[in-house]
Amino acid sequence: MSKLILQGGRRLSGEIFVQGAKNSALPLLAATILGDSVSEIHNCPDLSDVDASINILQYLGCGISRSNNTVVVDPRGMFRYDIPDNLMREMRSSIVFLGAIVAKTGRARISFPGGCELGPRPIDLHLSSLRQLGVIIEEDHGYLDCRCEGRLKGAHITLSFPSVGATENIMLAAATAEGTTIISNPAREPEISDLADYLNSCGARIHGAGESTMYIEGVEKLSGTAHQVIPDRIAATTFMSAAAITGGSLVLREIVPSHLGPVIPVMEEMGCDIKVQGHELKITAPPRLKRVKIIRTLPYPGFPTDAQAPIMSLASVADGTSVFVENIFENRYKHVGELLRLGAKIKVEGRVAVVEGVPRLSGATVCAMDLRGGAALVIAGIAAEGITEVDGLHHIDRGYERIEETLNSIGAKITRVNE
Numbered sequence: 001m002s003k004l005i006l007q008g009g010r011r012l013s014g015e016i017f018v019q020g021a022k023n024s025a026l027p028l029l030a031a032t033i034l035g036d037s038v039s040e041i042h043n044c045p046d047l048s049d050v051d052a053s054i055n056i057l058q059y060l061g062c063g064i065s066r067s068n069n070t071v072v073v074d075p076r077g078m079f080r081y082d083i084p085d086n087l088m089r090e091m092r093s094s095i096v097f098l099g100a101i102v103a104k105t106g107r108a109r110i111s112f113p114g115g116c117e118l119g120p121r122p123i124d125l126h127l128s129s130l131r132q133l134g135v136i137i138e139e140d141h142g143y144l145d146c147r148c149e150g151r152l153k154g155a156h157i158t159l160s161f162p163s164v165g166a167t168e169n170i171m172l173a174a175a176t177a178e179g180t181t182i183i184s185n186p187a188r189e190p191e192i193s194d195l196a197d198y199l200n201s202c203g204a205r206i207h208g209a210g211e212s213t214m215y216i217e218g219v220e221k222l223s224g225t226a227h228q229v230i231p232d233r234i235a236a237t238t239f240m241s242a243a244a245i246t247g248g249s250l251v252l253r254e255i256v257p258s259h260l261g262p263v264i265p266v267m268e269e270m271g272c273d274i275k276v277q278g279h280e281l282k283i284t285a286p287p288r289l290k291r292v293k294i295i296r297t298l299p300y301p302g303f304p305t306d307a308q309a310p311i312m313s314l315a316s317v318a319d320g321t322s323v324f325v326e327n328i329f330e331n332r333y334k335h336v337g338e339l340l341r342l343g344a345k346i347k348v349e350g351r352v353a354v355v356e357g358v359p360r361l362s363g364a365t366v367c368a369m370d371l372r373g374g375a376a377l378v379i380a381g382i383a384a385e386g387i388t389e390v391d392g393l394h395h396i397d398r399g400y401e402r403i404e405e406t407l408n409s410i411g412a413k414i415t416r417v418n419e
Contacts (some may be wrong), residue, residue, distance in 0.1 A: 002393040004404055006381035007413040008363055012248035014410035018236045018255050019045040020069065020229035022399045024191040026093040027168045028198055028229060029053040030100045032073035033062060034175060035202050037224035044071045044229055049398045052090035056083055056097060075104075075224075082109040085142075091398065095123055098146065099169035102135055103176050108146040125166035129157050133173050133181065154179030154218055162187040162299045167214075168195060175204040177218040186214045189300040190259045194230045201225040233259040234306045235400060236281075238375045241310040242407060244272050244285040245317060245383040250410060252281045262303045266292055266311060270318060291320030291357060297328050309335050309376035316344035317383060318357040326351045335373030338366040342380050342388065360385055368392035371399045378403060382412055 020043035030053065032039040044050060046069065054071065058064050060083075063074035081101055088094045088111045101108040112123070127137055130146070132155040138145045154177050157170060167187040174181035186192065188210050196209035202225050205217035236252050237260065243250035244267060257264075257276045264274055271286040292315060297305040305328035315322035316339055326332045333353055336346050341364040345356040363386030368374025374396040381388030390396075393416070396403055404414040 001391070002416055002418045004378065004381075004390040004393060005415045005417060006363075006378065006384075006388045006390065008361075008382055008384040008386060008388060010246065010382065010411055010413055012243045012246045012250060012382070012407070012411045015251035015253060016239050016406060016410060017253045018231040018239070019401045021045075021191060021194070021232040021235075022047055022049055023093075023164070023189070023234070024194045025050055025229050026053050026091070027096045027172070027191070027195050028227065029057060029071065029073065030097045031172055031195060031198060032224070033057070033060065033075045033078055033100050033104050034172065035075055035222045035224040037076070038072060038074045039202075039224035040226040041071045041073070042069065042226065042228045044069050045232065046401050047398060048394065049091045049093065052087065052094065055090070056087050056094065059083065059087060060101070073224075078104070081105040081107040083111070085111040088112070093165070095126060096165055096168050096172070098126065098144070099130060099171075099173035102130070102146050102148060103152060103173045106148050109143060111143050123165075125159060125161065125163045126169045129159070129166055129170050130173055132157050133170070133177055135173070152177035152218075154181040154216070156182045156184070158184040159186060164189055164192065167192055171195060171199065171206065171214075171216060174216040174218060175199050175206070176220065176222060177216075179218055181216040181218065183214040183216070185212065187299065188212075190230055190233065190256065198225065198227045201227060230259070231255045233263075234304065234372070236260060237263050237304075237307045238310050238379065238400070239406065240267060240283050241314055241379050242382055242412070243283055243410070244270065244289060245314050245379055247285050247287050248411070249282070249284045252283075254279055255281055257281055262301055263307055266295060266303065269293070270314060289314055289318040291315065291318045291322045294323045294325065296325040299328070305329060305332060306372050308332060309372040310379055312336075312346070312353065312355060313339065313376045313379040315355040315357060316346065316380065317359070317361060320357055322355045322357070324353040324355065326353070334369035335376045338369070338373070338377055339380055341366050342384050344380070362386060363388040365389040365391070368395045371395050375400065375403070378407070378414075382407065
């Protein structure tokens with residue numbers, strides 16, 4: 001087990017090159033099995049969730065080589081169609097392998113996935129969508145046995161909720177299906193467009209990614225390709241928050257500013273000055289942040305649920321009262337109890353959290369309960385007076401490349417202790 005020890009009260013300033021997006025890299029790695037030749041995934045972040053995806057690919061029989069932030073996948077040796085329980089439990093996103101495996105081999109056997117416990121995240125949309133494409137699915141003591149007769153068949157699929165994972169599974173399954181698949185109300189996140197760009201580079205015919213309707217014309221086969229993962233918009237938001245809570249100034253390099261569109265107005269409402277030029281963003285924070293009137297998490301292009309916890313840390317020391325409404329996940333306030341240990345004043349009622357800003361936070365021992373909540377505790381600890389210890393670091397390592405090194409490079413004082 002590892003923990004972080006933070007010495008608070010230090011103003012952050014400098015520049016950061018933002019890592020590749022976790023939520024893009026994982027479906028891209030799953031997609032590599034669809035090709036009949038090697039794929040190179042560049043700007044792939046060094047994360048435990050990426051390690052879990054690579055372990056799955058190696059178990060399936062794919063050849064893997066890794067150098068710095070490039071992962072090379074050779075799917076030609078793939079000979080398995082199952083994923084054992086221990087690998088599925090490592091991360092929630094493992095479910096995205098389902099559509100790719102069944103499209104590749106005509107069969108799949110997987111257990112239900114693991115990951116952060118954020119409340120019910122049913123995979124019924126995944127399964128109902130794949131069934132419409134011709135996949136026969138039977139549940140067997142916690143496992144899903146899937147098969148199809150011949151090629152999958154294109155279908156018109158309407159999602160009752162724009163689920164990112166379900167959209168990705170449909171894209172992976174439909175790319176080589178017979179006929180055209182239409183997805184109404186797909187997820188529109190930038191990571192969806194990134195997956196479409198990769199698949200199209202492999203020979204797929206996907207149109208309308210990022211829009212309200214997506215069209216996938218099935219092709220007989222795909223090849224491998226080289227692809228660069230988009231920058232991580234949630235990591236960028238996290239580091240912007242770290243600078244903002246300390247009254248600091250930060251330049252983010254190699255970002256896509258439009259991906260931060262839902263977050264920038266919130267930061268500006270809190271008093272931050274933000275300037276964007278090309279693929280760079282500079283944020284300069286005031287001595288004390290202002291409250292944000294209300295934040296409602298929504299599917300993209302709304303405010304991202306993954307950014308709710310880091311911004312709540314800012315609100316905890318802002319001047320005034322802020323209101324958060326969590327519309328995506330039921331249990332996304334696990335960080336609140338830990339922020340209270342640091343001296344925050346937060347009341348939660350169902351999906352609503354009311355945050356009354358306090359003049360300062362005080363260091364304490366806290367525990368990360370999930371990935372983004374853990375990042376929020378690190379942000380709060382940077383601003384708190386005294387020493388803060390953050391346990392549960394395995395959650396944070398799922399989504400941030402050596403977060404302590406990145407923050408130390410801009411003025412934080414954080415030590416990782418392995419116990």
